[in-house]
Amino acid sequence: MSSHHPVPVEPASPRPRRSRQARAVWGERVVTVGGDAPVRVQSMTNTDTQDAISTAIQVKELAIAGSELVRITVNTPEAAAQVPYIREQLDRMGIDVPLIGDFHYNGHRLLTDYPACAQALSKYRINPGNVGKGDKRDKQFGQMIEAAMRWDKPVRIGVNWGSLDQELLASLMDTNSARAQPWDAKSVMYEALITSAIESAHRAQEMGMDGNQIILSCKVSGVQDLVSVYRELARRCDYALHLGLTEAGMGTKGTVGSSVALGILLQEGVGDTIRVSLTPQPGESRTQEVVIASEIIQSLGLRSFVPSVTACPGCGRTTSITFQELAKQIDDYLRAQMPVWRAKYPGVEKLKVAVMGCIVNGPGESRHADIGISLPGTGEAPAAPVFIDGQKALTLRGDNIANEFHQIVENYIEKRFGRQVAEHA
Numbered sequence: 001m002s003s004h005h006p007v008p009v010e011p012a013s014p015r016p017r018r019s020r021q022a023r024a025v026w027g028e029r030v031v032t033v034g035g036d037a038p039v040r041v042q043s044m045t046n047t048d049t050q051d052a053i054s055t056a057i058q059v060k061e062l063a064i065a066g067s068e069l070v071r072i073t074v075n076t077p078e079a080a081a082q083v084p085y086i087r088e089q090l091d092r093m094g095i096d097v098p099l100i101g102d103f104h105y106n107g108h109r110l111l112t113d114y115p116a117c118a119q120a121l122s123k124y125r126i127n128p129g130n131v132g133k134g135d136k137r138d139k140q141f142g143q144m145i146e147a148a149m150r151w152d153k154p155v156r157i158g159v160n161w162g163s164l165d166q167e168l169l170a171s172l173m174d175t176n177s178a179r180a181q182p183w184d185a186k187s188v189m190y191e192a193l194i195t196s197a198i199e200s201a202h203r204a205q206e207m208g209m210d211g212n213q214i215i216l217s218c219k220v221s222g223v224q225d226l227v228s229v230y231r232e233l234a235r236r237c238d239y240a241l242h243l244g245l246t247e248a249g250m251g252t253k254g255t256v257g258s259s260v261a262l263g264i265l266l267q268e269g270v271g272d273t274i275r276v277s278l279t280p281q282p283g284e285s286r287t288q289e290v291v292i293a294s295e296i297i298q299s300l301g302l303r304s305f306v307p308s309v310t311a312c313p314g315c316g317r318t319t320s321i322t323f324q325e326l327a328k329q330i331d332d333y334l335r336a337q338m339p340v341w342r343a344k345y346p347g348v349e350k351l352k353v354a355v356m357g358c359i360v361n362g363p364g365e366s367r368h369a370d371i372g373i374s375l376p377g378t379g380e381a382p383a384a385p386v387f388i389d390g391q392k393a394l395t396l397r398g399d400n401i402a403n404e405f406h407q408i409v410e411n412y413i414e415k416r417f418g419r420q421v422a423e424h425a
Contacts, residue, residue, distance in 0.1 A: 014300060017269035019240045020212045022154040024069055024098040024122040027091070031068050031098050031122075033154075033215060033273050034240025038303050039266065040273040041293045042242070043067040044102070046286060049079035049086070056089035058286060063097040064339045065287035066294050066305050069273070071100040071125060074107070080114040087120040098122030100156070104130040104163075108143035118147050125156045128200045129163040137165075138203070145204045154213040155204065156242055159197045161189065161220045168196055186225070193218040194233050201239055214239050215273070219246035223261040234270045243271040250279040255292055262296050291335075307334045307351035310365055310372075317377040318357035326375070326402045327355040330409060345417035353409060354387075363387070371412050373405050388412065 021035030033040055043062045047055040049072050059070045074080050087099060101121040103110065108131070111118045124144065132140040148155045159165075169192045176182050183191075197216045205211050216239045218229045226245055234241060245261045248254035258276045265271050274296065278289040294305040311327035312318070330353055341348045354369035356362030358377025366372025366387040373396070375384045384396045386408060396404050 012267075014267050014302060015269040017234060019238055019272055020214070022123075022213050022215050022240050024100070024154055026087075026098045026122045027096055029096040029098065033069075033242075034212075037272070039271060039297050040068045041066055041290060041297065041305075042069045042071065042100070042273055042275040043286070043290050043293070044071040044275065044277075045073070046280075049073050050076070050082055052082040052085040052089060055082070056086045056093070056095075059086070059090060059097065059099070060093055060095045061285070061287055062290055063095050065290040066338075067097065067290045069098050069100055069123070071102050071275075074101040074103055074110055074117065074121075075105075077110065077113070080110040080117040083114070083117040084120045100125055103127070103144065107131070108140040108147075111144055111147035118151050118153075121153065123154045123156065124148055125158050126200075127158055127160060127163055128196045129159065129165045133167070137167075141200065141203065142207060145207050145209055148213070149207070149209055154215060155209075156215040156217060157197055157200045157204070158217040158219065158242070159193050159200075160246055161193060161218075161225075162246070164189070164192055165196050168192055190225070190229050190232065193220070193229055194236065197233065198237050201237070211239065215242050216240070217242040217244065219244050219277075221245060221247045223257055226261045227264050230265050230270050231268070240272040241270060242273045242275070244275040244277055246277055248277045248279075251281060254278040258292065259296050262293075263300060266297070266300055266302065304349040306338050306349055307353055309334065310352065310354040310356075310369060312357045312361060312365075314357055317360065318375075319378045320357075320375070322402065323355055323357035323375045326373070326405065329402065329406065330355060333406070333409075341413075341417075345413060348413055348417045351413065351417075363392075367391075370416075371409060373401075375401070 019034040021037065022033045024031045031040060045055055045058045047058050049055050055072060062070050074083060099121050100123040102125045104127050107126065126144050131137055172188055172192050176188050197218050201214050201216060204214060218233055220226050220229060243262050243265055245258045248258045262274050274293050276289040276293045278292060280286055280288060297303050298305055309327055309331045311323065314324065352369040354365045354372030356365050356374045359374065359380055362374025363385065366374050367390050370389060372387045373384050376382050382397060384401050385392050386394050386396060386405065
């Protein structure tokens with residue numbers, strides 16, 4: 001007999017990291033990033049910002065999908081001139097999501113020459129590698145910080161290894177070559193990213209900007225590189241951090257890479273806001289990056305955005321595809337209803353639904369869910385027990401099981417979460 005004495009297993013949870021707190025404001029909407037605020041989901045449009053209507057429509061789609069901040073490109077005078085109209089269109093549609101202006105190269109001029117644009121945006125993204133060279137760099141960076149302070153806007157100082165400050169990198173390489181034991185090239189690049197971000201933030205504070213209005217990011221396109229850079233960045237500063245695997249790619253590559261990198265960091269308590277930089281498949285909605293970002297956060301148990309649907313993968317016991325079809329129907333339905341349900345049924349995003357395909361794990365998984373169904377597998381009796389709040393409630397039979405369960409889910413949501421609204425009315 002084993003003499004081993006088991007030790008209780010502690011539930012895993014992300015380790016907290018204290019960070020400063022920035023606020024993006026539009027109208028009555030305040031989105032807080034960092035501090036005690038939840039991890040936020042961001043996204044970015046891919047429309048031509050000069051086309052105010054198309055851009056506003058895509059911002060609306062991203063916001064409805066769950067993006068809490070949306071970034072738009074502001075790269076030309078024509079684009080800057082349209083930003084107030086984009087904001088106006090969104091306000092007319094009842095979309096109060098804060099807009100972030102993405103500036104490169106000429107942001108200092110655009111924010112100065114188009115004050116209505118500067119005012120309509122809720123936050124500015126500044127890339128230290130693209131604000132100017134030589135003597136112009138500090139001046140042009142300063143103009144952008146002055147605009148942010150004038151209009152009381154937070155900034156994200158976003159460093160990217162594809163547009164790193166080459167003068168800083170060259171200086172660090174010279175310093176490195178003089179070391180008795182020089183670092184490898186990758187370590188120098190890491191240091192350049194981190195130094196660029198932190199020194200730029202310090203420069204902004206020296207100009208008078210509140211450190212709580214500064215968010216940092218250091219984006220790279222390799223998973224291990226991103227983890228290494230952000231671990232060190234988090235160790236060396238307390239600014240709120242924006243996470244993202246830049247140029248993550250398409251399909252499964254972009255999804256898996258972003259999920260692994262961001263999941264590791266969030267589990268370690270690093271990161272206050274995230275974006276999944278997914279290249280859409282041809283014809284695919286831009287909102288897919290929002291869905292994936294939300295799923296990363298929800299899968300870690302940090303937040304709930306939509307009800308979760310547990311479904312088995314299928315095996316030789318489940319030759320019928322009924323459970324697959326039902327799981328997809330339920331998942332699609334829950335997601336489609338969330339824009340309305342967020343206001344109508346507070347707490348519904350924490351609902352857990354199980355759609356299982358046979359008797360092996362079906363009843364057990366269904367009992368763990370708020371509401372679940374165990375469909376008959378191959379050779380099983382044509383009956384599907386339904387479990388509600390851990391107890392077997394009824395058994396469905398016949399050819400209309402899917403539709404009947406769909407109605408049961410709707411009734412459950414109305415009864416459980418609709419009652420909460422009535423009680424607080």
